[in-house]
Amino acid sequence: MLLISCPNCGSRDETEFHYGGQAHVPYPENPAALDDRQWAQFLFYRDNTKGAFAERWLHSTGCRQWFNMLRDTVTYEIQAVYPMGGGRPDRAAPAPESGTASTAPDSTTTGTAAPDVSGTGTGSASTTAPEGATE
Amino acid sequence: MADLLPEHPEFLWHNPTPKKSYDAVIVGGGGHGLATAYFLAKNHGMTNIAVLEKGWLAGGNMARNTTIIRSNYLWDESAAIYEHALKLWEILPEELDYDFLFSQRGVMNLAHTLGDVRESMRRVGANKLNGVDAEWLDPQQVKELCPILNISDTIRYPVMGATYQPRAGIAKHDHVAWAFARKCDELGVDIIQNCEVTGFLKDGNRVVGVKTSQGTIHTEKVGLCAAGHSSVLAEMAGFRLPIQSHPLQALVSELHEPVHPTVVMSNHVHVYVSQAHKGELVMGAGVDAYNGYGQRGSFHVIEHQMAAAVELFPIFARAHVLRTWGGIVDTTLDASPIVGTTPVDNMFVNCGWGTGGFKGTPAAGLTFAHTIATGSPHALNRPFALERFETGALIDEHGAAAVAH
Numbered sequence: 001m002l003l004i005s006c007p008n009c010g011s012r013d014e015t016e017f018h019y020g021g022q023a024h025v026p027y028p029e030n031p032a033a034l035d036d037r038q039w040a041q042f043l044f045y046r047d048n049t050k051g052a053f054a055e056r057w058l059h060s061t062g063c064r065q066w067f068n069m070l071r072d073t074v075t076y077e078i079q080a081v082y083p084m085g086g087g088r089p090d091r092a093a094p095a096p097e098s099g100t101a102s103t104a105p106d107s108t109t110t111g112t113a114a115p116d117v118s119g120t121g122t123g124s125a126s127t128t129a130p131e132g133a134t135e
Numbered sequence: 136m137a138d139l140l141p142e143h144p145e146f147l148w149h150n151p152t153p154k155k156s157y158d159a160v161i162v163g164g165g166g167h168g169l170a171t172a173y174f175l176a177k178n179h180g181m182t183n184i185a186v187l188e189k190g191w192l193a194g195g196n197m198a199r200n201t202t203i204i205r206s207n208y209l210w211d212e213s214a215a216i217y218e219h220a221l222k223l224w225e226i227l228p229e230e231l232d233y234d235f236l237f238s239q240r241g242v243m244n245l246a247h248t249l250g251d252v253r254e255s256m257r258r259v260g261a262n263k264l265n266g267v268d269a270e271w272l273d274p275q276q277v278k279e280l281c282p283i284l285n286i287s288d289t290i291r292y293p294v295m296g297a298t299y300q301p302r303a304g305i306a307k308h309d310h311v312a313w314a315f316a317r318k319c320d321e322l323g324v325d326i327i328q329n330c331e332v333t334g335f336l337k338d339g340n341r342v343v344g345v346k347t348s349q350g351t352i353h354t355e356k357v358g359l360c361a362a363g364h365s366s367v368l369a370e371m372a373g374f375r376l377p378i379q380s381h382p383l384q385a386l387v388s389e390l391h392e393p394v395h396p397t398v399v400m401s402n403h404v405h406v407y408v409s410q411a412h413k414g415e416l417v418m419g420a421g422v423d424a425y426n427g428y429g430q431r432g433s434f435h436v437i438e439h440q441m442a443a444a445v446e447l448f449p450i451f452a453r454a455h456v457l458r459t460w461g462g463i464v465d466t467t468l469d470a471s472p473i474v475g476t477t478p479v480d481n482m483f484v485n486c487g488w489g490t491g492g493f494k495g496t497p498a499a500g501l502t503f504a505h506t507i508a509t510g511s512p513h514a515l516n517r518p519f520a521l522e523r524f525e526t527g528a529l530i531d532e533h534g535a536a537a538v539a540h
Contacts, residue, residue, distance in 0.1 A: 048366035
């Protein structure tokens with residue numbers, strides 16, 4: 001049983017939570033422009049990382065809020081809990097390492113740091129909407 | 136008395152050092168990898184091949200499943216491949232010359248709600264049309280077949296009936312692996328244990344070799360049979376799979392006199408139970424919700440399945456858990472496997488069998504060997520291609536086919 005620190009309620013048993021799969025999977029900015037292959041990637045393909053994995057959890061029998069968590073999928077150690085819309089804490093450094101940082105389609109809406117409602121203008125926010133994802 | 140298990144010879148296969156090159160390399164020495172190698176050698180004359188296993192032979196999910204074999208799937212594509220597997224199970228003990236205690240004691244899938252009843256009857260009809268033996272049992276018939284089941288209406292989800300497949304059953308999973316391994320070895324296949332794959336050699340988009348903890352091995356073709364670690368290998372090779380790896384737990388009780396004559400599965404209260412040949416009760420349930428590679432899960436999942444078991448089988452209330460464990464299962468979104476080609480030339484993948492791969496072992500081996508040898512899929516695995524996630528031709532067995540395994 002995992003002991004999960006809900007950012008609002010504190011430490012609670014795993015049974016109070018609902019798993020939401022991989023975090024930081026943005027809804028396509030222009031869905032109509034995607035071909036079948038790209039849609040398949042969005043709908044069916046998720047990272048299946050062995051090691052540090054950023055994932056979404058819902059405190060369903062508590063505050064009923066979604067949040068992100070960084071957890072090791074081998075040791076199950078919880079490394080960080082952070083808000084939806086926030087960037088991965090272990091990849092915080094915004095600029096330096098040339099290509100790598102940008103490859104991860106990060107944070108629910110490209111907004112770099114600001115929690116939620118990033119002001120990027122475009123409507124496709126749906127920021128916190130859990131897309132049903134994996135299960 | 137419980138059954139005695141057969142004796143084994145001390146050595147069933149050699150432990151060769153890897154050669155510099157092979158015609159094909161199978162990654163993963165579990166049931167599927169060994170079955171693939173066996174059919175490559177037997178059906179396609181490919182004997183200059185190797186099976187690479189990072190740990191010990193059949194030490195992953197092949198040693199961790201609950202050994203249930205059945206073919207009562209809803210959709211035509213699934214019924215075809217699983218029924219073919221069942222037919223192979225029926226002839227393999229003789230073909231492999233190895234009694235791995237395949238026991239066709241039947242499998243019952245309980246219905247607890249009106250929705251269950253309708254789905255079950257529909258599935259029985261679909262099964263019959265596909266030549267799969269299936270029947271619908273009312274609660275009294277359920278009780279006659281399995282007297283220890285509680286069919287009273289005093290429980291939260293009373294038994295409203297069940298589907299029954301008489302030809303289904305269980306087998307000794309480790310013996311199955313040893314049976315395949317011995318035959319592979321006889322046919323000239325190199326089975327190499329403690330040999331972890333760490334990367335792939337590619338020439339353009341074509342795989343030409345495998346980097347391992349025992350050195351580099353050149354090969355014409357690579358077949359991945361790594362279940363829960365399929366995504367890790369695919370990433371090394373440069374492509375993605377629509378797989379999520381989850382822990383799936385199971386447990387056994389201490390040994391008891393035979394009390395449970397068949398296999399009972401319940402999707403709704405979520406437990407499946409059989410009694411192994413030696414006498415232990417073998418139980419499994421669903422996966423842990425989170426992704427995991429740790430070969431263990433959370434205890435509340437076990438607690439939930441035990442609650443279900445005790446409600447259905449009051450006689451189990453005083454049985455003691457002897458051992459619990461977990462395996463890493465490779466789940467897909469349509470709960471159907473992926474067997475076919477990959478975006479990398481000459482690399483093939485057999486994965487996504489999720490929580491129910493054991494029953495499919497012979498058919499996975501047969502069709503995957505065909506795919507590797509000829510470069511294109513067998514009729515049975517053609518629908519299970521990776522491309523179905525793009526075309527939308529999913530084989531949606533989630534909930535359709537009593538999909539708890």
